[in-house]
Amino acid sequence: MLRDKSDIKPTEAELTLLNILWKMGPATVRQIHENVSQTQQTGYTTVLKILQIMHEKALVIRDESNRAHVYAPANSEVVTQSSLLKDLVLKAFGGSKSKLVMRALDDSTSKEEIEDIRKLLNELEQQS
Template structure:
């Protein structure tokens, strides 16, 4: 029996996940401090409530062994990104990964350094 798929994160939830991926397992206070860098108007109460809701939805795990609960993403960053990318490719690019890559390359969303990294990946021997 397979585990049920987690709900797709909202934009606000993705921001919390981004912070937690960068920080690692963290308390609400630590996440709040990190959130202030991008959005100084963010309140501690809003961050705590968002983390609690995300835990209830299954997007986060919560370690309650300490007085200050520690939150962490329920899935690895790569897994979250892969699921979102699959959905984007399906919805916006008619299922074509090639169309997505071409749009990113043509749209100026890829730096010269990133292009070189992509080219190196393409040049790798698939037999390795």
Template sequence: MTHTPFSKPTDAELEILQVLWQYGPCTVRFVNEQLSQTKEVGYTTTLKIMQIMHEKGLVKRNDESRTHVYEANVSEETTQKHMLGKFLDMAFRGSASKLVMQALGNHKASKEELNQIRKLLDKIEGGEK
């Protein structure tokens, strides 16, 4: 099986990754129960998607016991950076300012979010990364 350095997750795969990032290693049943809280999804569908994710290298599977346990094989931060970079290039022609202006114009940022943005800007202006 050939793995690419980063395999872009589909929307369904991203939902599963969100569960794994939040809870750590999980069984298919647990992931399915979490997904079922917001939408109707069958167990076999969740299982099949997670099997495909394993083939793509997005998740690792521990099959030492009868119940397989899956865990994310990609970090949340790496996934976000990669997906945001692609989105920024495609939707905003690489302009971070256009992205930020659009995001802040369409979403009321909390005081805490604005403070985090200010700290990041101060850090960037200070020459840090």
């Protein structure tokens, strides 16, 4: 059975590489490896293999016009975050966005964060 490509969610390792690509823009395996190596020990071939898998899953696109292939995210950060969030809301919170927000807003939420959330809610309310 063929799986819908929009259904594919990145793994933790894939998200690490996507976050690098969203910050850097299109990059070679070497550039991505150098960046990821600043925070964790990962071999070059491991990064290459993950990117190849991500390409098969249509999470990244690959420019093969040069000797060193250049990888770029197939979707924007916002699109990917929205997809992951929708999946989380459905699976962990029974489809309830308010349950997600209530769980996210715990005792560790700062006054500044609460004020930012208030502003966002006011903006959303004005748009309705």
